[in-house]
Amino acid sequence: NAGVTQTPKFQVLKTGQSMTLQCAQDMNHNSMYWYRQDPGMGLRLIYYSASEGTTDKGEVPNGYNVSRLNKREFSLRLESAAPSQTSVYFCASKQGNTGELFFGEGSRLTVL
């Protein structure tokens, strides 16, 4: 079992460029999440998906879109990257019974 897999691990973008962060889990979890982590700000929820076909906004959704492609995959798209989106992004999935979140290894994004 790979758990939660995120790609890419590192990315440098120029302001205005677009990109998609990919996330896949092989634990058959219904709920998946995208967080960003900035120094001193902790983990902030961008978007989440309670089940296949549904997505909802978190605390900081502006500038992002998501797609729950199927039960396994939940992608995060930046349509026009801004320097304020420089951050470490974590995808997570939730085990239904226990509520435990399983995190991917993170994607470190720098927007110049």
Added chain:
Amino acid sequence: GQQVMQIPQYQHVQEGEDFTTYCNSSTTLSNIQWYKQRPGGHPVFLIQLVKSGEVKKQKRLTFQFGEAKKNSSLHITATQTTDVGTYFCAGPRAGNNRKLIWGLGTSLAVNP
């Protein structure tokens, strides 16, 4: 709005000393989770507490959930260098338990 505060923000100890981090919620929580994030790593689930006054132990780690279910603590006995990292607490958001509200974390440094 709902807040989860963690103190201290940073803690520096000598190896072998004890360490405690405290988590205080502005609202009653149905449960609380603790995660550990090693430097450069991703958050890893440690434990979930559900019952009022609950105490759980994992080797040198002791977790407590307050009687009013608004406070929690993590105590590490005789710290080791492997304990280095940031410890986060998180609880369900009021009105939407699919989302978690996170503390900002306590960063622990251990001098060998």
